[in-house]
Amino acid sequence: xxxxxxxxxxxxxxxxxxxxxxxxxxxxxxxxxxxxxxxxxxxxxxxxxxxxxxxxxxxxxxxxxxxxxxxxxxxxxxxxxxxxxxxxxxxxxxxxxxxxxxxxxxxxxxxxxxxxxxxxxxxxxxx
Amino acid sequence: xxxxxxxxxxxxxxxxxxxxxxxxxxxxxxxxxxxxxxxxxxxxxxxxxxxxxxxxxxxxxxxxxxxxxxxxxxxxxxxxxxxxxxxxxxxxxxxxxxxxxxxxxxxxxxxxxxxxxxxxxxxxxxxxxxx
Numbered sequence: 001x002x003x004x005x006x007x008x009x010x011x012x013x014x015x016x017x018x019x020x021x022x023x024x025x026x027x028x029x030x031x032x033x034x035x036x037x038x039x040x041x042x043x044x045x046x047x048x049x050x051x052x053x054x055x056x057x058x059x060x061x062x063x064x065x066x067x068x069x070x071x072x073x074x075x076x077x078x079x080x081x082x083x084x085x086x087x088x089x090x091x092x093x094x095x096x097x098x099x100x101x102x103x104x105x106x107x108x109x110x111x112x113x114x115x116x117x118x119x120x121x122x123x124x125x126x127x
Numbered sequence: 128x129x130x131x132x133x134x135x136x137x138x139x140x141x142x143x144x145x146x147x148x149x150x151x152x153x154x155x156x157x158x159x160x161x162x163x164x165x166x167x168x169x170x171x172x173x174x175x176x177x178x179x180x181x182x183x184x185x186x187x188x189x190x191x192x193x194x195x196x197x198x199x200x201x202x203x204x205x206x207x208x209x210x211x212x213x214x215x216x217x218x219x220x221x222x223x224x225x226x227x228x229x230x231x232x233x234x235x236x237x238x239x240x241x242x243x244x245x246x247x248x249x250x251x252x253x254x255x256x257x258x
Contacts, residue, residue, distance in 0.1 A: 027219060030212055037209055041202075045247050048254040052179040059175055068172075079162040086159060115169045118176035 022081060029078035036071045056122055065123040072115045080108035146233045154211045157204035164201040202247060207240035 002009070047058045058064055083104045091097040142148075167189075174185035188194045214232050217223045223232055 027216065030216060034209065034213065037205065041205070041247055045250045046254055048251040049256075052175070052182045055175045055182060059172070075165055079158075079165060082155075082158045083162055086155060111166065111169050115172050118169075118172040121176045 022084070026078065026081045029074045029081070032070070032074045033078060036067065036074060039067060040071055059119055059122045062123065065119050068119050069116050072112050072119070076108040076112035080105055146230055150211060150233050150236065154208060154215070157208040157211075160201065160204040161208055164197075164204070167197075167201070199244070199248065203240060203244045206243040206247075207236070210236040210239045210243075 043058070043064065047054065050058060059068065084101055087097060087100045087104065091100060171185050171189070174181040189198060214223065214236055217232070223229060
């Protein structure tokens with residue numbers, strides 16, 4: 001027997017005002033980032049000191065490009081979720097809190113898109 | 128607001144630092160550091176896409192003393208956050224909450240982070256052909 005009131009059921013909200021989506025997304029991106037970051041560190045260390053053509057060859061390789069894009073998406077999503085919690089914890093003035101949350105979310109989207117665009121332009125264009 | 132000037136009970140001033148709490152806040156700190164460092168990653172990718180001149184200037188900064196110092200710190204932050212992140216995922220699955228296990232995994236995370244930081248940097252210098 002659900003203990004929800006009819007109004008609660010209609011609104012779909014509890015005291016948290018949201019479900020567990022944030023928690024799950026944080027864990028999913030975290031799980032994805034375990035192999036992706038390990039790959040990234042190994043690949044980057046091996047490519048240390050490459051000149052421009054070396055870097056282009058590295059990034060432009062199809063497998064590398066796809067993995068980099070996955071890394072970028074997972075990283076910026078995970079980072080945005082994490083920073084959101086930090087802001088919510090430490091900023092006590094509502095207007096400042098909301099502004100910062102919007103800035104972080106916006107920056108995550110813009111930076112991720114810029115990075116993906118850079119990877120794709122190298123992979124397709126041989127910059 | 129009326130609540131702004133009310134006195135608070137001491138907390139950080141009196142609570143004894145422990146491995147559990149210190150590693151927890153370090154996880155948060157390294158997370159923020161990694162987020163900031165991700166900006167450098169984006170810059171490097173855009174520089175590579177932009178052409179040899181932009182790329183060389185990005186590499187120049189990374190290769191400078193300050194750049195290497197920042198990169199070293201970022202590397203440690205990465206390995207620490209990764210290792211402690213796995214410890215967190217284990218907790219999410221319900222494993223590792225016993226105090227002795229939490230302490231053992233905590234120390235393991237610290238040691239692994241330091242070791243991996245040095246291993247990756249030695250590997251990087253080896254790839255360069257020496258310091």
